[in-house]
Amino acid sequence: MNYLQALTEFARAINEPNTANTAISPATQANMTVYRNNIRLNRANALKLAYPTVLALLGEEFFMAMADVYTQSTASTSANLHQEGHLLAEFIAQFAPTQAYPYLSDVAQLDWAMHQAHYADDHVGLSAAILAEQAQSLAQLKLLLHPALQIIESKWPIASLFAMHHGGAKPQDLYRGECVLVWRDQYQIIDAAPAAFFLALMQQLTLEEALLAGAAVDAGFDPASSLSLLLEQQLIIALA
Amino acid sequence: MLTSLPLCAGLGLRSPHIQAVIQDQPPVAWWEVHSENYFGGGAPIAALEKIRANYPISLHGVAMGLGSSTLDSLHLKQLKTLVDRIEPAAVSEHLAWNRLNQHAxxxxxxxxxxxxxxxxxxxxxxxxxxxxxxxxLIENVSSYIQFADEIYLESEVLAQLVAQTGCGLILDVNNLIVSQINLGIDPYLELAHLPLKSVGEIHIAGFELFDGVAIDTHGAAPTPAVWQLLDVVIQQTGPIPVLLERDNHIPALNELMLDYQHLNAHCAAIWQGAKP
Known part of the structure; x- marks a missing residue:
């Protein structure tokens, strides 16, 4: 058996606990459980860190039981534990025991967006002065935005549920949807017109096209506050 | 030079203590952190840069999986970015694997x-x-299983890697004891095969026993057998960076500082010729 064949046998011994494996010495074969447990616990603990609101909503016991099913049914694709759990929102949407909480999958999306924003690469934002230098041609340019910036839209009040588990009050109306702009360690509930504007920028349309996208949702769309948020939070990282 | 770490005890830095270390600047000669916790940007690396301003840092990787079927190029780029920003005194990984094809x-x-x-x-x-x-630096690992027809000792593989790549080693004395309990390996035979001149750092930690299996949790104080092996090793190496690791049941920083000071004094006494 060569080295790569041995890795394949090792992986098989982890993945198939009930199949005999002649590659591993018989005396130590029972200890494969240690690796299975370590992997399961490392992944479940990473999920707890990435999904604090889902954890708070479900409680520790329910969350860990769900994490077990998730980690058994979903292979890790990255060895970096900060990437663990990228499919949890989809999983929650079809997991029978969480069907009683129809908002939970969207809350998971918000948790994941906050988690990714926390670890996104650093970029220096452009100043208003640099944008002003391009004032003549700005409308025809694309504003490249910080990779931490994301939009999560839900028919449930996901930001209010998130806030409730970070010291805020209980949402007053559970049937009012929220659209949430997420960036590094921060978020803001936004209206549909600014959401369309930001999404157009993220899709690398020109500033003019993004303004039109906002106006198409709401004829009275005023981009001033959206643009000043991007500038103040240093979220415009380049012009193209 | 394999590392520019101070030749004395250092301490593993874990998230519960980061703010206190920034604010209080406790007297620790150097800190070791897990590299992956500082990949990307934002608050984690900003905090590490503050700490780096006051201390030498050792970047210890736990997830590169050097022995995997492929190298993860994104992981390597993130590590390079981190190394460029932190300018660490040492960079290390494990003699381990963690990915096969698309499965981690x-x-x-x-x-x-x-x-x-x-x-x-x-x-x-x-x-x-x-x-x-x-x-x-490449570290020996704790093992729970053995392959049926292995042809090398772990120390023989490490010695060959040193000879062929010029890399250095981390010798984790706790991992040798864990593998001794689980697999019956002989820590002193392993030591005999290791090129001690290429050991740039020593690790010491504590394991926990579950159902007769020693699990490398770094969740307890080092056992007497681990201390004994440490003494044998550092008598041979002379002054060398020795890291105390704690990853579970992490005590308050002032309590951990007592363990650190004990280790530092213990090593200094041996290097001054006092019997342990």
């Missing part, structure tokens, strides 16, 4: 010590060292 396993899996292991690992270590433009 979040643990330090021991490499099968079979035909091809040395070629595979030395090619990878050369690639990493070329990319980072510096030597790295």
């Amino acid at each position: 396993y979040a643990d330090l899996l021991p490499v099968p010590r079979l035909e091809g292991v040395i070629e595979q690992l030395s090619e990878r270590i050369n690639l990493v060292q070329d990319f980072l433009q510096r030597p790295i």
